[in-house]
Amino acid sequence: MWCAAIVCFAFSLLLIVAGVVILIVFLAVKPRAPSFDAAGATLNAVYVGSPAPYVNGDMTVVANVSNPNQKMDVVFRSAAVELFFGGRRMAAQALPAPFVQRRGQSQIISLHMVSSQVALPPELAVAMVNQVRNNRVVYTIRGTFKVQAKLWFWHYTYWMSALCDLELTAPPSGVLIARRCSTR
Structure with missing residues (x-):
């Protein structure tokens, strides 16, 4: 006993x-989580078909992915970014993974988001046409990342998500005029 x-x-x-x-x-x-930010964007084209509410679009986004940690490296095991308009997915792109970010490092990634024959409900198609006419088009970008934090011999894997609301001028030379990004 x-x-x-x-x-x-x-x-x-x-x-x-x-x-x-x-x-x-x-x-x-x-430890701090990596951050994802839309540093720039251009809206190259938006075409809403008539009478069927099909949308074609072309957008280029310049994203900044950074590791704010001074003592830890991070590895992005998988990464996917989706483009939404009014809650409807317009385009998606997978990023080349895995990629490593050393301590304090930032990386610029260019995303070419192309939407082809995306069916929109009539009310969303009308909203998109109105936004293009008013020279203020609002999109949302959602990123999902599987991140591995590495410290000496120890590593920890977790999922990270990023959400960016982008406001752009109308195409063909649509530029980013406002953005709000958050990472969780």
Whole structure:
């Protein structure tokens, strides 16, 4: 009985010491999630077919993916970006993965989002035509990333999502005039 009590006591002390070591490493490293930002975008073309509400579009997005950590590298194991208008998916593109970002590194990625014969509900097609006429077209970009954080011999894998609302002028020379991006 005393032997079991001593083993339990030793195991409890081992757990406490391990917890303190993990807390100290966490506070020393201060891990932060990578960020995704739409640094620029151009709306090259938007065509809404008539009478059928089919949409063709062409947009180029310049994205900035950065690793704000000063003591950890991150590896993007998979990455996909989707373009939405009014909640309807217009285009999707997978990024070349895996790619590594070292400590404090940023990377510029060019995304060419092409939508071809995307069926829109009539009310969304009318909204798109009105936005093009008013010279203010609003799109949403959603990115989904599988990220692996690496610190010495230890690594941790998690899913990260990014959401960007983009406001652009009308094509053919549509430029980005406002953006709001968040990463979770």
